[in-house]
Amino acid sequence: MTHTHSDGETAREYLDSLRRGDLSALLLHAQIDIGVTGSGYEAQMVVxxxxxQPFAEALSKLPEHDRKRIAEAVLSKRTYDAYTATDIIVKVVGDPIDGPTTLLPDLIIHREMMIAVATGQQQIQEVDDYYSARQFRLTEGCAAAGIKYENPHASLWDWYNFWKARGMDTYADRRNYVRTLFAGPVASAVGRVHNPSPVNEREPTGWERVDRSLGKAKAQFLAASTEEEWQTVGLLGREVLISLGQAVYDRDVHWETDEDGKKIGSTDARRQLFAWLHHQMSGGDNKEIRAHIKASIDLAVHLQHRRTATRQLAALCLEATSSAVSVVAIIAGRPV
Structure with a gap:
């Protein structure tokens, strides 16, 4: 068999265009080779x-149609080849990966194991120990990552008794139940593969609404996988800045109007912060500090209106908002 190396980025872009971020994320740590076996009419493309691990195991456990989709993605730009591939060959390489980034492959392995025992492909007694241990890890790991995971079946025997009691007589009924159960957690876990630690954790400011809103923005980023969900990070970033403006702005101390003479509203975070900022850090020596906070605010406002929001923009917005909060807290004399 002859081999050529493939750029995994091509496959991931193709899968992302199909809105299959789950399959794309599984390839993030993968090396891909393309080969041809046989010759003439017997030639066959091999991916x-x-x-x-555990990405290799998750890839190997994917259903046939998902494995075929990955093969198609790898070959998507090789229009000059006369052959196609309908499956992938999975090999384990390197040291196992651990931490939050493994939530996605573990969820997929767990999902496929539930389907396998419910469709007669595996015996419960052969794999229940592995299932129970993984269920415990997933319950703890998803909770720590802010991922909503509501699988009530502590063991495969629980799952067996459930489908019997519910009258799920067909394999299709059982598959549909399991896929619906895992759809949300799998989508949320995709973000953990791409960026398990999107921003540096900072100490709470002590402004309750600011800290709470920033926590929501971070959780939204970790769960997001679509343009609308990334755009929501910008909306939550704006809520953080509104709360921040309300925390520091005092109408009796700072300006009631902005530089153009317009009255500063109760939810006008931008003007509130600017008024406070010019009062606290006035003069040319502090212009860079003022510019930093203004740029953070502008970035958050820009993202909430950006219908083509991306994960990168959402991460930048979250980091900029977090930084603005920390800078304001330092100026205000809060503990950081």
């Missing part, structure tokens, strides 16, 4: 995906 070999090498990945560390």
């Amino acid at each position: 070999v995906v090498r990945a560390p």
